[in-house]
Amino acid sequence: MLTQPNMYARGILFGKMKYELGDHSFVRCPELDLVADIEFKTKGWVGGTYNAIGGFIKRESTDEVLYELSGLWSDEMFIKDVKTGHKEMFFNAKTSKPSSPSVRPIEEQDVRESQKLWQATAQAVRERNHELATDEKTKVEDMQREEREIRNRDGVEWRPRLFRPVKGGPGGPEEGEEDLEWIINANIDGETPEKQAEQVLAIYPILPGQKASSENQIPPNKPAQTQPKATEAATPPPVAEPTPAAAPVAAPQNDLIDLSHSETAAPTTQPAAAAAATAPQATRHDSQDITGMLSNTGKPAADGPLIDFVSDLKKNVPELKRADTSEDDFQDAQEK
Numbered sequence: 001m002l003t004q005p006n007m008y009a010r011g012i013l014f015g016k017m018k019y020e021l022g023d024h025s026f027v028r029c030p031e032l033d034l035v036a037d038i039e040f041k042t043k044g045w046v047g048g049t050y051n052a053i054g055g056f057i058k059r060e061s062t063d064e065v066l067y068e069l070s071g072l073w074s075d076e077m078f079i080k081d082v083k084t085g086h087k088e089m090f091f092n093a094k095t096s097k098p099s100s101p102s103v104r105p106i107e108e109q110d111v112r113e114s115q116k117l118w119q120a121t122a123q124a125v126r127e128r129n130h131e132l133a134t135d136e137k138t139k140v141e142d143m144q145r146e147e148r149e150i151r152n153r154d155g156v157e158w159r160p161r162l163f164r165p166v167k168g169g170p171g172g173p174e175e176g177e178e179d180l181e182w183i184i185n186a187n188i189d190g191e192t193p194e195k196q197a198e199q200v201l202a203i204y205p206i207l208p209g210q211k212a213s214s215e216n217q218i219p220p221n222k223p224a225q226t227q228p229k230a231t232e233a234a235t236p237p238p239v240a241e242p243t244p245a246a247a248p249v250a251a252p253q254n255d256l257i258d259l260s261h262s263e264t265a266a267p268t269t270q271p272a273a274a275a276a277a278t279a280p281q282a283t284r285h286d287s288q289d290i291t292g293m294l295s296n297t298g299k300p301a302a303d304g305p306l307i308d309f310v311s312d313l314k315k316n317v318p319e320l321k322r323a324d325t326s327e328d329d330f331q332d333a334q335e336k
Helices: 119-126 130-154 193-201 230-234 272-278 287-295 309-316
Strands: 006-010 018-029 034-041 052-059 064-072 076-081 087-092 163-165 182-184
Touching: 034 064, 119 130
Parallel strands: none
Antiparallel strands: 006 018, 018 034, 034 052, 052 064, 064 076, 076 087, 163 182
């Protein structure tokens, strides 16, 4: 089992941008009962250096530390025997040459293989054509979105082609490997390296000239739908009983205003003759009765009105005369 460290980008806001590897990487070998914990150290704000590593190799069953690791992953790395204290360099990244991966030619690869799927995008990035790279990247993403919508519409559950979920948990065949989540869907248990290489090559075409087999195809997988039972289908749904209509509420008697002859009165469910016979007779009031009722609600003032506008105007308004002659008198129409 091998896990990878995380990558961080420094200098985004100011300075020169630089990438760093950080956090822990674990290498576990159950057959040898060994596990290596390698810490990729990031440079601090005050001190430290770039690309530093540190860690140890221990026996997993007893947690006994056997070796300590130190150095720079971009330069020299050292290993120290804890028992003897002997320290030596075990890898020099500057003098070592990386091995190019052996892959099939582009024309032999499947459309889903990463190198062929992202070929146009990668080529645009190498040419520094960012607009074209964005367009090619969008094409791939839009295609994947459309395929996801089709799967959701048809009820097809997505499954990877070459991987399966980890069967972990207490007592599981892969207990202790739950962090992987997905593992290769094949058994690599050959007794010799040649047999193991043969099993690896049988998973998927790797070398030039290999052809994909039908075992690598993903069969459509639709979730099972529960069918209704025969007894449930034959049983009709219960019918709700009709609710009796509410009885009409009788109008209160002795109303001040009679609305029984209004044209917009709400219709009743009873016939007109029956309604006339059963409805109580409302007391009708004419205009004289209403005038008498209103007069009883107040009393006239004993000394006349509180404000007499006519008398006040006669007292305060001066006598008016025409401006063109002084001999003509102005006559008030109210005095005649």
